[in-house]
Each structure stands twice: as structure tokens, then as C-alpha cells.
Amino acid sequence: MTRPHSVHALGIAAAVGIMLFSGCSSPLPTAAELPDGTFRGTSSPDDQGAVGAIEFTVRDGVITSASFVVTDPDGTVHDADYGLSKSTGEPVDEAFYQRAQAAVAAEQVYVTQFKEAGDVDQVDVIAGASLSHRQFVEAVEDALSGI
Amino acid sequence: MRSVVEAHESWSESTAMGTVVHVCLVTAGAADGDTLANAASAAHGIVAEVDAALSRFVPTSDLSRLNAAPGRWLPVGPHLVAVAQAAEHYRTRTSGIFDATGVGPPAQHRIRWREGDDGWEAWLAPGHVADFGAIAKGYAADLARERCRAAAAGVLVSIGTSSISFAGVAPRRAVWRIAIGSPWEELTETVGYVETPCGSFSMSGVRGHRLGAASLVVEHVLDPRTGRSARTDVCAVGVLSDDGMRSEALSTATLVLGLREGMALCRALGAEALVLTASGAVVATPEMAPRVALREGVSEWACRRGRSAQSTPAAARLGANGS
Numbered sequence: 001m002t003r004p005h006s007v008h009a010l011g012i013a014a015a016v017g018i019m020l021f022s023g024c025s026s027p028l029p030t031a032a033e034l035p036d037g038t039f040r041g042t043s044s045p046d047d048q049g050a051v052g053a054i055e056f057t058v059r060d061g062v063i064t065s066a067s068f069v070v071t072d073p074d075g076t077v078h079d080a081d082y083g084l085s086k087s088t089g090e091p092v093d094e095a096f097y098q099r100a101q102a103a104v105a106a107e108q109v110y111v112t113q114f115k116e117a118g119d120v121d122q123v124d125v126i127a128g129a130s131l132s133h134r135q136f137v138e139a140v141e142d143a144l145s146g147i
Numbered sequence: 148m149r150s151v152v153e154a155h156e157s158w159s160e161s162t163a164m165g166t167v168v169h170v171c172l173v174t175a176g177a178a179d180g181d182t183l184a185n186a187a188s189a190a191h192g193i194v195a196e197v198d199a200a201l202s203r204f205v206p207t208s209d210l211s212r213l214n215a216a217p218g219r220w221l222p223v224g225p226h227l228v229a230v231a232q233a234a235e236h237y238r239t240r241t242s243g244i245f246d247a248t249g250v251g252p253p254a255q256h257r258i259r260w261r262e263g264d265d266g267w268e269a270w271l272a273p274g275h276v277a278d279f280g281a282i283a284k285g286y287a288a289d290l291a292r293e294r295c296r297a298a299a300a301g302v303l304v305s306i307g308t309s310s311i312s313f314a315g316v317a318p319r320r321a322v323w324r325i326a327i328g329s330p331w332e333e334l335t336e337t338v339g340y341v342e343t344p345c346g347s348f349s350m351s352g353v354r355g356h357r358l359g360a361a362s363l364v365v366e367h368v369l370d371p372r373t374g375r376s377a378r379t380d381v382c383a384v385g386v387l388s389d390d391g392m393r394s395e396a397l398s399t400a401t402l403v404l405g406l407r408e409g410m411a412l413c414r415a416l417g418a419e420a421l422v423l424t425a426s427g428a429v430v431a432t433p434e435m436a437p438r439v440a441l442r443e444g445v446s447e448w449a450c451r452r453g454r455s456a457q458s459t460p461a462a463a464r465l466g467a468n469g470s
Binding site: 128 | 169171303305308309311313317318319323324325326327328337340348350354385
């Protein structure tokens with residue numbers, strides 16, 4: 001089933017929130033400073049012409065929903081089906097897909113060895129995948145440019 | 148066994164490499180404030196220096212100049228040479244899966260360097276565009292850590308929370324504790340944490356992935372074999388090694404390769420990996436597993452998810468237990 005990135009609301013909203021509060025590339029208002037409403041913005045094209053578009057909604061100083069969608073010049077959305085043939089629904093590059101799915105027999109799942117965390121919130125730093133790529137930042141800045 | 152000492156921590160932050168840089172200096176007992184401030188300043192300064200040399204978005208950077216003039220030898224600084232050497236090394240060691248020079252025409256050497264009378268020069272193969280984003284962060288974090296080592300008993304440098312380098316005394320316990328952010332929409336808390344006394348940790352992946360599909364497309368990571376965004380069964384991966392650039396190269400490669408091939412590659416190159424899959428499983432290499440503690444409820448949930456990608460009520464229960 002096709003599932004566009006627009007449904008990644010919580011994760012994207014969190015990323016927007018982090019960016020607004022930290023002011024990554026230029027001073028930006030915090031979410032608490034924004035009026036209620038829905039904000040939309042787009043990035044400039046990347047090297048292949050793909051453009052990122054963001055939409056997020058603020059209610060009572062909190063980002064309640066957000067979506068970020070990247071679209072190719074021909075209108076193809078970078079969603080869960082990106083890379084699959086439109087006619088067959090199969091991967092365009094079968095060799096890649098097969099290789100990526102190939103199992104290495106020696107590997108196992110080791111979750112049972114993990115210890116339970118009793119004080120999981122007492123940490124030194126929280127590691128997370130970065131979302132601070134250029135198009136995302138540009139789209140947020142564009143969305144807030146009229147404020 | 149490392150002992151816990153009465154330690155004091157001092158945090159500072161700056162903006163560089165398109166994100167926020169955090170430096171934590173730990174001292175055992177009283178410390179000279181000026182010494183700490185100077186050490187922190189040096190750490191932030193070297194990250195800014197690397198950014199100025201390797202940013203794709205600064206027209207005057209060594210990297211931008213190189214990308215603008217492929218096929219020509221250009222004078223460059225030592226940062227570009229150091230990262231280019233590592234990038235080519237890991238491109239070879241990963242059979243091209245980690246590739247910082249993008250998709251382009253076949254070339255024996257994508258990027259070359261030489262030291263002449265007037266300093267370093269570099270050359271980029273025509274048709275290629277170099278992007279050292281992640282590996283440059285790992286390089287900068289390690290450099291910044293080393294700049295502080297003499298001034299503090301313990302150091303942690305975080306660049307964008309995805310490139311973390313640390314050594315020495317941790318502030319609250321015998322080892323550093325790094326929480327793992329959840330890539331899953333269904334789990335808004337951290338997954339758990341990794342404990343380790345030293346090393347360079349790289350986290351790559353996505354945020355806000357909704358469980359259900361066995362694979363996803365990671366838009367910001369290119370698969371060199373297809374020239375398109377990577378399709379993978381890995382939502383997020385954390386790689387720990389003794390070198391920031393190795394951790395960065397392998398976390399990116401694991402995203403592209405997928406769970407089993409990626410973990411095998413990490414082990415082959417002497418790194419430890421923690422993988423969070425698109426279907427909700429939590430998997431670690433044997434060396435990494437004892438370092439990991441999962442938040443209450445995640446272990447059972449991950450075991451179920453690891454066996455089946457079917458949606459279960461456990462996901463909802465996890466939210467309650469994990470909050």
C-alpha cells in the first residue's frame with residue numbers, strides 16, 4: 001500500500017519543533033510564538049530537480065501535525081513505492097533488491113541479551129537520526145517567511 | 148573496572164555543519180574556568196573550521212571549489228584530504244555501498260590528492276559530485292574531542308545528535324550513556340540506551356516511521372547501485388567504533404544494505420551495530436548487545452515485531468509502558 005510521507009506526522013512535527021526551537025540556520029520563531037494556523041513552504045530544487053514541500057499546523061503554541069513530501073520534476077512522490085516500477089509494482093533494480101534482502105546466516109537477533117533499563121531517562125546524550133537536510137530547512141523557512 | 152568519581156560537567160553549544168554542536172567537558176573536582184572555556188572554544192572552533200572547508204553550501208569551501216572544477220588539480224586544506232582519504236578507503240571496503248562521490252561515470256579514482264611544494268592538492272573525477280556530509284561530521288567530532296582531551300577528564304562532542312564522540316570520565320557513572328531516539332511513530336520515547344566508556348557513535352536513519360511495511364525508502368541516502376534513494380528494511384542504525392569516520396561510513400552503508408548484510412559488514416570492519424528495523428525489531432551485533440538497555444516494554448514488543456510485521460496491540464501498550 002502506498003503510504004506518502006505525509007503520514008509521518010509525529011516524527012516530522014518533532015523535527016519541525018526541534019528546528020524552530022534551535023533555530024538551525026537563521027533565527028526562527030519558536031512554536032509558542034506562532035499564531036494558530038497551517039503553514040506551508042517549499043524548498044528550492046535539488047540537483048535532480050526534486051522539490052520538498054512542508055505543511056504543519058500550530059494550535060496553542062504546539063505543532064499538532066506536519067508533513068514533508070519530496071516530489072520529482074515528473075510528479076513522482078518519494079513515498080514507500082519510490083523505486084518500484086509503476087507498471088509492475090516490482091523493484092526497478094531487482095538485483096539490488098535481492099542483494100539487500102539476502103540473508104547472512106551467521107547473524108542472529110540478540111534482543112534477549114539486552115538488559116532492562118530501570119533508569120532510562122538518566123542519560124548523557126540522546127542520539128537521533130538527523131533531519132537537518134537543506135530542503136527540509138528551506139521549506140520550513142519558506143513556510144515562516146510571511147510572518 | 149572503571150570507578151565513578153565525583154565529577155562536574157560543563158556544557159556549551161554552537162551552530163555549525165547545518166546543525167547544533169554540543170560539547171560536554173567533565174572535570175574531577177575543582178577546575179580552572181578559563182581552561183575549560185578555552186578548551187570548549189577550541190572544540191567549537193575546529194568544528195566550524197571543518198564546516199568552512201567541507202560544506203557544499205559555502206561557495207568558497209574547498210569542497211565547493213572542487214565540485215565546481217572537476218578534472219582539475221586544486222589547492223586544498225588538510226581537512227579535505229583527511230576526509231577524502233577516508234571516504235575512498237571506506238568506498239573500497241564497502242564495495243562501493245558507501246560512496247561520498249555520488250553516481251557518475253566509471254572512474255578508477257573518484258577523488259585524488261597529492262602533496263606538492265605549496266601544500267595539498269585534490270582532484271575530482273569529471274561527472275562526480277563529492278558530498279562529505281555525514282563522514283565530515285564524524286571527522287569533526289573526533290577532532291573536537293581530541294582538542295579537549297588535555298583540559299578535561301572526560302569529553303563528549305555531539306554534532307546534530309547523530310555524530311557523537313566521547314572519551315574519558317563520564318559525569319554520572321563509570322561509562323557514557325547514550326539514549327537511542329525512536330525512529331518509530333508508535334514510540335515517542337527513547338528506545339533505550341547504549342553504555343560505553345569511549346568511542347565514536349553514529350546514528351543514521353529516519354524519524355516518524357509508521358510500522359507496517361517491511362521496508363521503507365530513506366530519501367536522504369542514495370543507493371549507489373541504483374542511483375536512487377535507498378530502499379531498506381532498516382529504520383535507524385547506531386554504529387560504535389574507535390573512529391568517527393568509520394562509524395559514519397558504516398551506518399550509512401548499513402542503511403543501504405539492510406539489516407543482515409549491514410550488520411555483517413559492521414562486524415567485518417570491526418564496528419558494533421544496533422539496528423532498529425522497519426518492522427519494529429531491535430537487533431544488535433554480539434559485541435553491542437551487552438551494552439544496550441531497552442526501555443521497559445520495548446524488549447517484549449521488539450521480540451514480537453521481530454517475528455512478525457503484523458500490527459499487534461502491543462504497540463499501543465508500549466506507548467503506555469514507555470511513557
